[in-house]
Amino acid sequence: MKAALAGLVVVALAASAQAPAPAQSSAQDMRKSGSAFMGESTRAMQRDDTQNPAMLWVANGEAAWHTGAKKSCTACHGDATKSMRGVAARFPAFDKSAGKVITLGQRIEQCRVGKQGMPPSKPEADELLALQSYIALQSRGMPVAPPRDAPTSAAAERGRALFAQRIGQLNLSCAQCHDANWGRKLAGATIPQGHANAYPIYRLEWQGMGSLQRRLRNCMTGVRAAVPPPDAQDLIDLEAWLALRAEGMTMESPGVRP
């Protein structure tokens, strides 16, 4: 009787130890990067730096890293390949001096305007995308690692609600396409899962570089919703949620998308 009980306990322990692991890994396996939905030639374009058009922006960003009106990025941050490693994987994040959650683009602007004495950039300006691409490149291959502090988590939580909220004349939410119908077709294009692990991206449709916010605003236009202005709180909250949603996925920045 005692032996049978002990056997049961052992079986129960073994079952409880094994059970969560496969469940977790299968949940992880369900997540696919947008590049998994692309054609082989587009994937090759992203994989191969000699073909990737985003490298034009990276080259400009690298040049900009060493210059500045008052002082260069190098003066404070040194070698970007070391100091900027993993930085892009941790944005959006709460910034003490701004007192709110900001994106990588806004963080670069803080430095450019505040420390370097440069005039503010227009949203989606090439010089900003160039620095963003160069900094994001340093995180390539690293896991997406959004910070877990209270303000960033709160922003992500608001973003989660926005992701599920129906908007626009078409009355669609992000989740309806990217959670419920990924892998299916929307017009001629395959709907990806909407993971933001390759931004900024060179989009072949744009024939240029663009930020995650440009992509978000694109979708909002697509469902005929009122589009928030660049760096609106809603967009930052959505970015924060997307970062959390893609946590642990490999950074591909700067990516290529069709």
Next chain:
Amino acid sequence: MARALVHMPKTAKAGEVIEIRALIAHPMESGYRPGADGKTVPQDIIRQFTCSYDGEQVFAAELHPAISANPYIAFFTVAVKTGTLEFTWAGDNGFTQTERMALTILP
């Protein structure tokens, strides 16, 4: 100056076929697209790309309005002698840009 990136091996053996990849930042405005004001944006494209190897032209391409922005051109040539490869893009509005790359022949 537009940003241009040329990728090719720095060294090769005599007679070896080498691949050259040239990418340049250019809007390649087709001349058929309406701008924000509804008026047609004037054409602004690269019309010709040439590659000369030690002064001798080894590759040339004509570009047309249907070609996308930031054109990427990949081609092959035979490495024959140590020298400079000169890449020239020329187009509308007096656009011209030249990049040079050195190629060394290994014994």
